Amino acid sequence: xTSGKISSYELAQLVCHAxxxxxxxxxxxxxxxxxxxxTDYMIIASGNSDPHLRALRVELHRVLxxxxxxxxxxxxxxxxxWTVVDLFDVMVHLFNPEARGRYKLETLWKDSEQISxxxxxGLPEKKAPAKVEKKVAVVVENKPAxxxxxxxxxxxxxxxxxxxxxxxxAKAALKPKIKAxxxxxxxxxxxxxxxxxAxxxxxxxxKAxxxxAVKVKPASKKKKR
Numbered sequence: 001x002t003s004g005k006i007s008s009y010e011l012a013q014l015v016c017h018a019x020x021x022x023x024x025x026x027x028x029x030x031x032x033x034x035x036x037x038x039t040d041y042m043i044i045a046s047g048n049s050d051p052h053l054r055a056l057r058v059e060l061h062r063v064l065x066x067x068x069x070x071x072x073x074x075x076x077x078x079x080x081x082w083t084v085v086d087l088f089d090v091m092v093h094l095f096n097p098e099a100r101g102r103y104k105l106e107t108l109w110k111d112s113e114q115i116s117x118x119x120x121x122g123l124p125e126k127k128a129p130a131k132v133e134k135k136v137a138v139v140v141e142n143k144p145a146x147x148x149x150x151x152x153x154x155x156x157x158x159x160x161x162x163x164x165x166x167x168x169x170a171k172a173a174l175k176p177k178i179k180a181x182x183x184x185x186x187x188x189x190x191x192x193x194x195x196x197x198a199x200x201x202x203x204x205x206x207k208a209x210x211x212x213a214v215k216v217k218p219a220s221k222k223k224k225r
Contacts, residue, residue: 002131005066005068006067007089007166008033008041008089008090009040009042011041011067011069011087011089011090012029012040012041012043012066012090012120012123013120013122014063014064014093014206015043015063015087015090016029016043016065016120016121017044017060017063017121018056018059018060019045019059019060020057020058020117020121021059021118021184022052022055022059023052024045024046024047024056025045025046025047025097026044026045026046026100027043027045027117028043028044028045028114029041029042029043029114029115029116029117029120030042030043030044030106030109030112030113030114030115031113031115032109032112034112034113035111035112038091039088039089039091040090041089041090041091042090042091042109043090043091043092043093044091044093044095044100044105044106045092045093045094045095046094046095046096046100047094047095047096048097049096050081052081052097053076053081053096053133056083056094057074057076057083057085057094059071060085061193062091062211063085068090068150068212069087069088069089069134070087070089070098071085071086071087072085072086072088073086074089080099081095081098081099082094082095082099082103083095093105096108122165128139129159150151185221191192
Protein backbone atom coordinates (compact mmCIF):
# COMPACT_ATOMS: atom_id res chain seq x y z
CA UNK A 1 0.00 0.00 0.00
CA THR A 2 1.06 3.59 -0.60
CA SER A 3 -0.26 6.90 0.54
CA GLY A 4 0.37 9.59 -2.09
CA LYS A 5 3.95 9.97 -3.26
CA ILE A 6 5.57 8.61 -0.11
CA SER A 7 5.95 4.85 0.26
CA SER A 8 4.90 2.96 3.33
CA TYR A 9 8.54 2.11 4.13
CA GLU A 10 9.57 5.80 3.90
CA LEU A 11 6.62 6.71 6.10
CA ALA A 12 7.74 4.17 8.69
CA GLN A 13 11.22 5.70 8.57
CA LEU A 14 9.84 9.21 9.24
CA VAL A 15 7.82 7.89 12.20
CA CYS A 16 10.88 6.19 13.69
CA HIS A 17 13.01 9.34 13.30
CA ALA A 18 10.32 11.39 15.08
CA UNK A 19 10.05 8.89 17.94
CA UNK A 20 13.84 8.76 18.41
CA UNK A 21 13.98 12.58 18.38
CA UNK A 22 11.55 12.70 21.34
CA UNK A 23 13.34 9.92 23.31
CA UNK A 24 10.73 7.17 22.89
CA UNK A 25 11.65 3.86 24.57
CA UNK A 26 11.76 0.31 23.21
CA UNK A 27 10.71 1.00 19.61
CA UNK A 28 9.53 -2.12 17.78
CA UNK A 29 8.86 -2.24 14.00
CA UNK A 30 6.89 -5.10 12.41
CA UNK A 31 6.12 -5.65 8.74
CA UNK A 32 2.54 -7.00 8.82
CA UNK A 33 1.64 -6.32 5.17
CA UNK A 34 1.47 -10.03 4.32
CA UNK A 35 -0.74 -10.79 7.33
CA UNK A 36 -3.00 -7.73 7.57
CA UNK A 37 -5.26 -5.96 5.09
CA UNK A 38 -5.42 -2.83 7.28
CA THR A 39 -1.84 -1.57 7.27
CA ASP A 40 1.69 -2.40 6.14
CA TYR A 41 3.77 -1.57 9.23
CA MET A 42 3.04 -1.70 12.92
CA ILE A 43 5.24 0.50 15.13
CA ILE A 44 5.08 0.24 18.93
CA ALA A 45 6.90 2.57 21.33
CA SER A 46 6.76 3.59 25.01
CA GLY A 47 6.63 6.94 26.78
CA ASN A 48 7.52 7.31 30.45
CA SER A 49 4.47 9.46 31.31
CA ASP A 50 1.25 10.92 29.86
CA PRO A 51 2.94 14.27 28.98
CA HIS A 52 5.66 12.27 27.20
CA LEU A 53 3.01 10.42 25.18
CA ARG A 54 1.43 13.75 24.15
CA ALA A 55 4.85 15.07 23.10
CA LEU A 56 5.40 12.00 20.90
CA ARG A 57 1.99 12.43 19.26
CA VAL A 58 2.60 16.15 18.59
CA GLU A 59 6.02 15.39 17.08
CA LEU A 60 4.43 12.91 14.67
CA HIS A 61 1.99 15.58 13.45
CA ARG A 62 4.81 18.08 13.02
CA VAL A 63 7.05 15.72 11.00
CA LEU A 64 4.21 14.55 8.73
CA UNK A 65 2.87 18.07 8.06
CA UNK A 66 5.36 18.62 5.21
CA UNK A 67 4.63 15.28 3.53
CA UNK A 68 1.76 13.82 1.57
CA UNK A 69 0.93 11.42 4.42
CA UNK A 70 -2.36 11.95 6.18
CA UNK A 71 -3.33 11.25 9.76
CA UNK A 72 -6.49 9.19 9.43
CA UNK A 73 -7.32 9.31 13.10
CA UNK A 74 -6.01 9.51 16.65
CA UNK A 75 -7.44 7.51 19.52
CA UNK A 76 -6.18 8.48 22.94
CA UNK A 77 -7.33 8.32 26.52
CA UNK A 78 -5.47 9.59 29.56
CA UNK A 79 -6.86 6.77 31.67
CA UNK A 80 -5.81 3.90 29.40
CA UNK A 81 -2.21 5.00 28.80
CA TRP A 82 -2.55 3.95 25.14
CA THR A 83 -2.54 6.29 22.12
CA VAL A 84 -3.11 5.07 18.56
CA VAL A 85 -2.08 7.21 15.55
CA ASP A 86 -3.52 5.82 12.29
CA LEU A 87 -1.48 6.81 9.22
CA PHE A 88 -3.22 4.26 6.96
CA ASP A 89 -0.03 2.56 5.70
CA VAL A 90 1.57 2.72 9.15
CA MET A 91 -0.16 2.18 12.50
CA VAL A 92 1.60 3.73 15.50
CA HIS A 93 0.85 2.54 19.06
CA LEU A 94 2.20 4.60 21.96
CA PHE A 95 2.02 3.13 25.49
CA ASN A 96 3.08 4.02 28.99
CA PRO A 97 5.09 1.16 30.62
CA GLU A 98 2.15 -0.18 32.66
CA ALA A 99 -0.29 -0.30 29.72
CA ARG A 100 2.29 -1.87 27.42
CA GLY A 101 2.95 -4.64 29.90
CA ARG A 102 -0.79 -5.17 30.35
CA TYR A 103 -1.82 -5.42 26.68
CA LYS A 104 1.38 -7.00 25.24
CA LEU A 105 0.38 -5.99 21.72
CA GLU A 106 3.64 -7.11 20.09
CA THR A 107 2.93 -10.74 21.03
CA LEU A 108 -0.11 -10.69 18.72
CA TRP A 109 2.20 -10.06 15.75
CA LYS A 110 5.21 -12.11 16.86
CA ASP A 111 5.06 -14.21 13.66
CA SER A 112 5.47 -11.15 11.43
CA GLU A 113 8.78 -9.84 10.07
CA GLN A 114 10.68 -7.96 12.79
CA ILE A 115 12.72 -5.00 11.56
CA SER A 116 15.47 -3.57 13.74
CA UNK A 117 15.50 0.14 14.52
CA UNK A 118 19.04 0.54 13.18
CA UNK A 119 18.05 -0.95 9.84
CA UNK A 120 15.00 1.31 9.59
CA UNK A 121 17.12 4.38 10.36
CA GLY A 122 19.89 3.33 7.94
CA LEU A 123 22.41 2.75 10.71
CA PRO A 124 24.92 -0.14 10.77
CA GLU A 125 23.75 -3.22 12.61
CA LYS A 126 25.50 -4.21 15.84
CA LYS A 127 27.52 -7.38 15.39
CA ALA A 128 28.30 -9.92 18.09
CA PRO A 129 31.98 -9.97 19.16
CA ALA A 130 32.92 -13.20 17.33
CA LYS A 131 36.70 -12.51 17.59
CA VAL A 132 36.63 -12.73 21.37
CA GLU A 133 35.08 -16.19 21.25
CA LYS A 134 37.78 -17.45 18.85
CA LYS A 135 40.60 -16.18 21.09
CA VAL A 136 39.16 -17.92 24.06
CA ALA A 137 38.84 -21.17 22.12
CA VAL A 138 42.52 -21.03 21.02
CA VAL A 139 43.76 -20.42 24.55
CA VAL A 140 41.79 -23.36 25.86
CA GLU A 141 43.13 -25.68 23.13
CA ASN A 142 46.79 -24.75 23.81
CA LYS A 143 46.60 -25.70 27.47
CA PRO A 144 48.00 -29.20 28.19
CA ALA A 145 45.55 -31.66 29.62
CA UNK A 146 46.12 -32.20 33.35
CA UNK A 147 47.36 -35.62 34.36
CA UNK A 148 44.86 -37.70 36.30
CA UNK A 149 45.68 -37.98 39.97
CA UNK A 150 44.80 -41.69 40.25
CA UNK A 151 47.36 -42.80 37.62
CA UNK A 152 50.15 -40.84 39.32
CA UNK A 153 49.41 -42.58 42.62
CA UNK A 154 49.63 -46.04 41.01
CA UNK A 155 53.04 -45.26 39.44
CA UNK A 156 54.42 -44.11 42.79
CA UNK A 157 53.43 -47.42 44.39
CA UNK A 158 55.15 -49.46 41.67
CA UNK A 159 58.45 -47.56 42.01
CA UNK A 160 58.71 -48.18 45.75
CA UNK A 161 57.46 -51.72 46.47
CA UNK A 162 59.93 -52.17 49.35
CA UNK A 163 58.34 -49.45 51.37
CA UNK A 164 55.00 -51.08 51.02
CA UNK A 165 56.31 -54.47 52.26
CA UNK A 166 58.08 -52.94 55.20
CA UNK A 167 54.96 -51.19 56.22
CA UNK A 168 52.94 -54.39 56.00
CA UNK A 169 55.49 -56.37 58.10
CA ALA A 170 55.69 -53.69 60.67
CA LYS A 171 51.96 -53.76 61.05
CA ALA A 172 51.95 -57.57 61.42
CA ALA A 173 54.70 -57.52 64.08
CA LEU A 174 52.75 -55.34 66.34
CA LYS A 175 51.45 -57.26 69.29
CA PRO A 176 47.94 -56.68 70.31
CA LYS A 177 47.66 -54.55 73.31
CA ILE A 178 46.67 -56.47 76.43
CA LYS A 179 44.28 -54.68 78.59
CA ALA A 180 45.46 -54.79 82.22
CA UNK A 181 43.00 -56.15 84.66
CA UNK A 182 42.00 -53.55 87.11
CA UNK A 183 41.67 -54.87 90.62
CA UNK A 184 38.58 -53.77 92.35
CA UNK A 185 39.25 -51.24 94.99
CA UNK A 186 39.29 -52.71 98.49
CA UNK A 187 36.56 -51.49 100.63
CA UNK A 188 37.99 -49.50 103.49
CA UNK A 189 36.95 -50.75 106.91
CA UNK A 190 35.84 -47.93 109.05
CA UNK A 191 36.40 -48.65 112.74
CA UNK A 192 34.02 -46.68 114.78
CA UNK A 193 34.92 -46.40 118.45
CA UNK A 194 31.83 -46.46 120.56
CA UNK A 195 32.29 -44.61 123.80
CA UNK A 196 30.73 -46.36 126.79
CA UNK A 197 27.78 -44.65 128.22
CA ALA A 198 28.70 -42.31 131.03
CA UNK A 199 27.86 -43.57 134.47
CA UNK A 200 25.14 -41.50 135.98
CA UNK A 201 25.71 -40.86 139.65
CA UNK A 202 22.63 -41.53 141.74
CA UNK A 203 21.11 -38.50 143.19
CA UNK A 204 22.08 -37.83 146.81
CA UNK A 205 19.42 -38.53 149.29
CA UNK A 206 18.33 -35.42 151.05
CA LYS A 207 17.84 -35.92 154.77
CA ALA A 208 15.07 -33.67 155.82
CA UNK A 209 15.37 -32.48 159.32
CA UNK A 210 12.04 -32.98 161.03
CA UNK A 211 11.41 -30.74 163.89
CA UNK A 212 9.98 -32.53 166.93
CA ALA A 213 6.36 -31.87 167.56
CA VAL A 214 5.69 -29.15 170.06
CA LYS A 215 4.58 -30.61 173.26
CA VAL A 216 1.22 -29.31 174.14
CA LYS A 217 0.73 -28.72 177.76
CA PRO A 218 -2.43 -30.25 179.10
CA ALA A 219 -5.01 -27.83 180.24
CA SER A 220 -4.75 -27.14 183.90
CA LYS A 221 -7.51 -28.54 185.83
CA LYS A 222 -9.41 -25.95 187.86
CA LYS A 223 -9.52 -26.61 191.54
CA LYS A 224 -12.93 -27.18 192.98
CA ARG A 225 -13.98 -24.90 195.76
